[in-house]
Amino acid sequence: MIDFIKSLYFGKRFFYAFFAIALIFLCSFWFGILYSIGWILLVLLVFISILDIISLFKHSSLKAHRELPEKFSNSDENQVILKLRNKYSFTVHAEIIDEIPVQFQKRDFLLSLVLPANSEKQTKYILKPLMRGEYTFGNLNIYISSPLKLAKRRYIFNKDQIVKVYPSFIQMKKLDFLALDQKISLQGIKRIRRIGHTMEFEQIKEYVPGDDVRTINWKASAKQNEFMVNQFQDEKAQPVYSVIDCGRLMKMPFEGLSLLDYAINSSLAISNVALKKKDRVGLLAFSKEIHAIQKAGSKLSQLNKIMEAMYNIDTGFYDSDYSLLYSRIRKNLPQRSLLLLYTNFEHMSALKRQLPYLKALSRKHLLVVIFFRNTEILKLTGLNPETIGENAEQTIAEQFIHDKNLMLKELLRHNIQSILTTPKELSVNTINKYLEIKSRGLI
Template identity: 50%
Template sequence: MEFDHVRDYVQGDDYRRMNWKASAKVKKLMINQFEEEKSQPIYSFIDTGRAMRMPFEEMTLLDYSINATLVLSNAAILKHDRAGMLTFSKEIGNQVVAEKRNNQMMRISEALYHIQTEFQESEFGNLYTYANKHINKRSLIFIYTNFETLDALNRQLAYLRMLNRSHILVVIVFQNTELDELAKSSPHRTIEIYNQIIAEKFIYEKNLIIQELHRNGIQTIYTAPENLTINSINKYLEIKARGLI
């Protein structure tokens, strides 16, 4: 419930909602009127670890994630939801709590300004601890990260499962478009054949990552970096249309 307005007291109203300051000012009983909070918290968690340094079309995965976060946050606010964000690597970085403020987009933009990747592997345990302590309401959480191997996912999977129990979790898995092109090429030399086999192995590993996330009930977006923004918006609208938040 959130505060809506102050109105005259009517017999039977809950006295605990009495506004004594307003009552004293107008010399009659006044009460606070509340309405059900319908807006939902929409969070973007952006990984700033070394895995996000990978470049595509002169932009890193972090750059694509920042752009998607800005557009998604704006769309959520226009849909009367509450947008928030945080960055994380070994520790929690910049953060903006999902709130209804007129300057919320400015706060998010400022928090994302000059964000850079780090050289450490990200720690999802600290991310879970922060979310469990500070995000009390069930939220829609997009995690912009990059798992290249099944082992990398399995090291963090327990924390993702725990997050998914309390919130609606969407994990972004980036498609390596350069490897896709290499796998579809027609090799002629031995080294080209070898490179194609390695590319096919990495693509197979990505599919295993998607399957493992789905097997644990975690929603995913498997996308080429350049399509991340539109696919994030579509996923948000899909989840709202299904009434999951």
């Protein structure tokens, strides 16, 4: 009985009809004939409502299911599918209220469907998460009403489903596809001209117009009586580490995502590209402590290990300990490696405090410091100031931009590779840098 009462609701039509009958009873105070009409209509309303309730509650004739993907991709659109099956012998109207995870802060979710008799229907909606971690879906509530729409019955399905939100593997696959298909320049990733021959020998092949004449193998050409050239391939199995700063400065949000999320998405994309290039990839995340470390590997499972290590990493409100980073890299990375350090510096003084550690790292490894342009500050520089306050804000913004450019020059002066990029272009620019380093044979 309690379950019946909890599942029973009345529709708007019922309350509109009840309100109209109440008005008739009110008017019967002046027009007596309306009193009898009011009672007739009230009895009719109760009778029809009972029939409507019986038709809805006679059998459990609705089945529904929420289909979730195995995992969500952070900062991308993810599809949730709802499948419904109507076993009633009449058309029903369904109102769907899905209790989506609290992280989305969406409390007005509502889908309306019309389900013909004895039919199945599928609908879907899109969710775009902006945080990594575990997301819990609550009840899938479906309110069914007959064509009369006087009463409703609530069905509950799929309570407490959990899905994990991982770094953007959709972006990773997109960049991987473009790179392998030689179309990556369409997204702003440039081709890098090969310089020198710091590559491994692969084979001798026939000369074709366009081949570098300096690679002609004269002995093979004399034997074959035609020009033959040496063909080289990129050196493989080189360790590439994504080193992610999880300190307080990486908490800054841009377009809904923190800098840490941008860095994690980029590190996943570059790891995938490096694996396709037959290099070994690894991960190190740090702040005042080491949050995650994954030794470089070249197996296909390496990408999944990196993804699992990164999906629940979060920033704290602490300054990052670069001395800890240096000691851990010195201890665990004996081989010369490419270190892609995702971090952020807002002032020149902050860079100079960490510069001794960066210089020490760059002596043994190829270090690339990746930090961010503040896009909100860039917007200020494009405005026309009308007041003294706006003028002061623009001056400060220009000083910040100038400091960022000084940081680039300071790193270059100490022979440290660097990338200064907007968060949105981070993955593209990082892959650019990696391809450039590979083509120049710097590692």
